[in-house]
Amino acid sequence: MQPDKLLQLLENIKAKRISPLQALSQLKKLPFENLGFANLDHHRHLRKGFPEVIYAPGKTILQIVTIAQALHRNGTPVYVTRAEPQIYRALKKRFPRAEYNELARAVMIRTRDEVKKVGLIAVVSAGTADLPVAEEAALTCQIMGNNVQRIYDVGVAGIHRFLSHWEKIQKARVVIVVAGMEGALASVVAGLIDKPIIAVPTSVGYGTSFGGVAALLTMLNSCANGVTVVNIDNGFAAGISASMINKL
Numbered sequence: 001m002q003p004d005k006l007l008q009l010l011e012n013i014k015a016k017r018i019s020p021l022q023a024l025s026q027l028k029k030l031p032f033e034n035l036g037f038a039n040l041d042h043h044r045h046l047r048k049g050f051p052e053v054i055y056a057p058g059k060t061i062l063q064i065v066t067i068a069q070a071l072h073r074n075g076t077p078v079y080v081t082r083a084e085p086q087i088y089r090a091l092k093k094r095f096p097r098a099e100y101n102e103l104a105r106a107v108m109i110r111t112r113d114e115v116k117k118v119g120l121i122a123v124v125s126a127g128t129a130d131l132p133v134a135e136e137a138a139l140t141c142q143i144m145g146n147n148v149q150r151i152y153d154v155g156v157a158g159i160h161r162f163l164s165h166w167e168k169i170q171k172a173r174v175v176i177v178v179a180g181m182e183g184a185l186a187s188v189v190a191g192l193i194d195k196p197i198i199a200v201p202t203s204v205g206y207g208t209s210f211g212g213v214a215a216l217l218t219m220l221n222s223c224a225n226g227v228t229v230v231n232i233d234n235g236f237a238a239g240i241s242a243s244m245i246n247k248l
Contacts, residue, residue: 038067042074049247050144050240054080061090068109069094078109079143081136081236104135104235108143115145119246122172123148124162124189126155126179129204133235134178137200140239141176146246156184169193174245176238180204183215190224196245197227200238 045051054067064087068078072095080087081104088100088107099108121141125134131152141148149172154162162185169175170193178200179185186199199222201215208214212232219229230237 035066035070037063040067040070040074042071042076045076049244051076051079053236054078056080056083056087061087065090065094072109075111077111077143078107079140080107081105081140083107101135101139103132104139105132106136106139108139115143117142117145117147120147120149120172121242121246122169122175123150124154124165124169124175124177124185125152126177126181126183126185127204128153130178130180130202133200133202133233134176136235137176137178137239137242138235140236141243141246144239144243146243154185155179155181156188159188162189166192169195174198174242176200176235176242178202178235178238179219180212180215181209183218186219186227186229187222187224190222190227195226197224198238198242198245199227199229200235201229201232203233 041052052071054064056064064080068080068091071078078095080091083100083105085100088098091098091107091109095109097109099110100106101108123134123138123141125131134150134152138148138150149168151165151169154165172195174196175189175193176198177186177189180202181204183199183201186197190197199219201212201219203212205212205214216229216232219227228241230241
């Protein structure tokens with residue numbers, strides 16, 4: 001935010017020309033920071049409840065580091081998704097507190113003020129091969145200030161594995177179900193509990209899974225009520241949606 005605009009806003013509040021709520025409304029609409037190759041939305045957390053996140057694919061390491069530095073200067077926690085190890089190493093040189101979740105392929109640079117965790121989100125995966133997407137969802141939920149329960153490798157090939165966690169899952173406010181192959185687990189879970197389900201199809205599977213399309217169609221055509229579906233392998237979107245539901 002430009003200093004002169006912030007000072008003017010503070011003066012207007014002090015002079016009672018506008019209320020604090022009106023000031024907050026203006027803050028939500030204020031300009032972004034132009035880095036030349038990117039326009040950073042520093043006030044996204046005011047509108048959406050979470051800050052801007054860096055999606056690594058398609059960006060150079062220098063661009064990612066520059067964006068991270070700008071976010072960090074603004075006091076914003078930095079979260080980089082789909083980050084390869086070389087990206088983490090470059091960030092680690094500039095941010096000693098940077099953390100890397102190799103399974104989720106994500107880099108985190110936390111602020112010193114930790115977000116208080118609320119509610120409970122359960123992240124359920126069908127198989128071990130689905131874990132990178134499931135962990136991306138779980139990590140996103142944690143960073144956004146939610147308590148997370150991980151329940152992995154409980155697919156329909158041995159549904160008794162899921163049933164052994166049934167009471168635990170009932171305590172969650174929302175459940176993320178991650179599954180590849182035919183994607184049946186989302187329907188099974190939705191038929192057994194009274195919580196909203198966010199289904200994530202993964203690209204795991206043999207030829208006729210068509211890179212996750214088979215699981216996607218199964219989840220979209222679920223006869224169990226309360227299933228909402230995100231894009232193939234999009235654990236991040238599932239985590240954001242689950243966080244918003246959990247915090248209602």
